[in-house]
Amino acid sequence: MLKLVRFYGYRGLRIVKGSMQYVWDDTGRRFIDCHAGHGAAFLGHSNPTIVEAVASQARELIAASSSFSTPSLEEALAEFSRVAPPWAEEIVFLNTGSEAVEAALKAAWLATGRRGVVALKNSFHGRTLASLSVTWNPRYRSGAPVLDATFISPTIDPGDVDKRVPRDTAAIIIEPIQGEGGLTRVSPELAKALKEAADRVGALLIFDEIQTGFGRTGRTWAHLELGVEPDIMTAGKSIAGGLPASAVVSRDGVLKSLAGGRHGSTHAANPLSMAAVAAASRLLRGEGVPDKARRAGALLAQLLQERLGGLRPVRDIRGEGLMLGVELRFDPGPVLRCLQESQSVLALKAGATVVRLLPPYAISRRDVEMVAYGLEQCICREAGC
Numbered sequence: 001m002l003k004l005v006r007f008y009g010y011r012g013l014r015i016v017k018g019s020m021q022y023v024w025d026d027t028g029r030r031f032i033d034c035h036a037g038h039g040a041a042f043l044g045h046s047n048p049t050i051v052e053a054v055a056s057q058a059r060e061l062i063a064a065s066s067s068f069s070t071p072s073l074e075e076a077l078a079e080f081s082r083v084a085p086p087w088a089e090e091i092v093f094l095n096t097g098s099e100a101v102e103a104a105l106k107a108a109w110l111a112t113g114r115r116g117v118v119a120l121k122n123s124f125h126g127r128t129l130a131s132l133s134v135t136w137n138p139r140y141r142s143g144a145p146v147l148d149a150t151f152i153s154p155t156i157d158p159g160d161v162d163k164r165v166p167r168d169t170a171a172i173i174i175e176p177i178q179g180e181g182g183l184t185r186v187s188p189e190l191a192k193a194l195k196e197a198a199d200r201v202g203a204l205l206i207f208d209e210i211q212t213g214f215g216r217t218g219r220t221w222a223h224l225e226l227g228v229e230p231d232i233m234t235a236g237k238s239i240a241g242g243l244p245a246s247a248v249v250s251r252d253g254v255l256k257s258l259a260g261g262r263h264g265s266t267h268a269a270n271p272l273s274m275a276a277v278a279a280a281s282r283l284l285r286g287e288g289v290p291d292k293a294r295r296a297g298a299l300l301a302q303l304l305q306e307r308l309g310g311l312r313p314v315r316d317i318r319g320e321g322l323m324l325g326v327e328l329r330f331d332p333g334p335v336l337r338c339l340q341e342s343q344s345v346l347a348l349k350a351g352a353t354v355v356r357l358l359p360p361y362a363i364s365r366r367d368v369e370m371v372a373y374g375l376e377q378c379i380c381r382e383a384g385c
């Protein structure tokens with residue numbers, strides 16, 4: 001047997017089943033899943049609506065190139081258009097978030113004829129070469145032939161943005177709330193300053209909503225709160241209810257530069273993922289998922305504040321909707337282990353010190369109480385309260 005090389009540290013758990021906000025290991029133990037496959041299971045594990053759509057599509061057609069029309073692609077296009085941001089006019093479907101970022105950056109390079117890229121410190125946009133070029137973490141970048149990007153602090157005075165954006169910039173890319181970087185929110189003032197700087201030099205502004213999008217922050221797209229329209233937006237993670245699919249949308253005329261073989265991917269717009277995108281988009285609207293995420297997130301944030309707000313090892317509690325982070329004064333690794341082993345809660349890390357919670361929208365009041373209680377127990381056990 002070949003040796004599996006794991007990209008991420010092994011969590012010592014064999015997950016055999018999932019249902020909405022829960023997963024089970026091979027001993028039958030149930031976990032509240034605030035990891036959710038890096039957020040991909042936001043619509044719930046094996047959500048019956050997604051399962052039904054995928055199962056019936058699998059019986060009809062699994063593989064087809066987007067050179068052809070298929071009913072699932074037509075349906076995904078129609079349904080995703082209903083949830084897309086109002087300024088968007090073009091779309092391409094791909095498979096992963098990094099692929100979406102690659103396509104977005106390539107479209108910006110083709111549109112401007114330049115190579116310069118600007119991103120924020122602590123950004124995360126993926127680990128393929130173009131997306132890695134705008135990912136800040138030096139540990140991920142080291143040894144790879146990435147482009148020389150300009151990184152601006154997310155806490156920069158918006159008045160200073162203009163002089164930090166070079167003339168040769170093709171794209172400025174930002175996450176409305178940094179996910180992997182530690183749940184730092186971009187202010188409307190900074191977003192506006194970045195938009196103005198992009199317009200001044202003729203660069204394209206890209207909002208990466210791969211983690212924040214599709215309802216997670218309590219609205220369908222987090223950037224709609226910022227009062228700024230980008231040229232391009234990327235989406236991924238949960239847009240196909242947990243199957244691999246991503247999308248790039250743009251204002252008119254931006255993505256068409258990728259046509260004619262300038263970009264592509266074998267599995268892009270494959271029938272299974274497209275059936276799942278159609279079902280997920282219908283579910284998002286039909287079940288009012290963003291509202292539910294906003295309410296569940298507000299309750300979780302309130303309970304976290306009540307239980308953890310005054311604890312000495314806790315520096316901050318932040319985030320939006322069901323994208324929340326608890327910043328500690330120490331490495332969160334032992335707290336994540338304790339949560340998993342003694343509280344049956346799965347969570348993930350963000351930045352060097354943040355416990356990140358990305359549960360499915362169906363998380364219940366009882367689950368939320370258990371997560372807040374579990375965190376209090378584990379933080380106090382590891383750091384003393």
Ligand SMILES: Cc1ncc(COP(=O)(O)O)c(C=O)c1O
Nearest residue numbers: 096097098124125126179210211
């Ligand atoms: C904001 C953001 N962009 C891009 C990516 C990369 O997506 P993927 O891992 O699907 O390639 C991620 C993944 O966590 C992300 O959070």
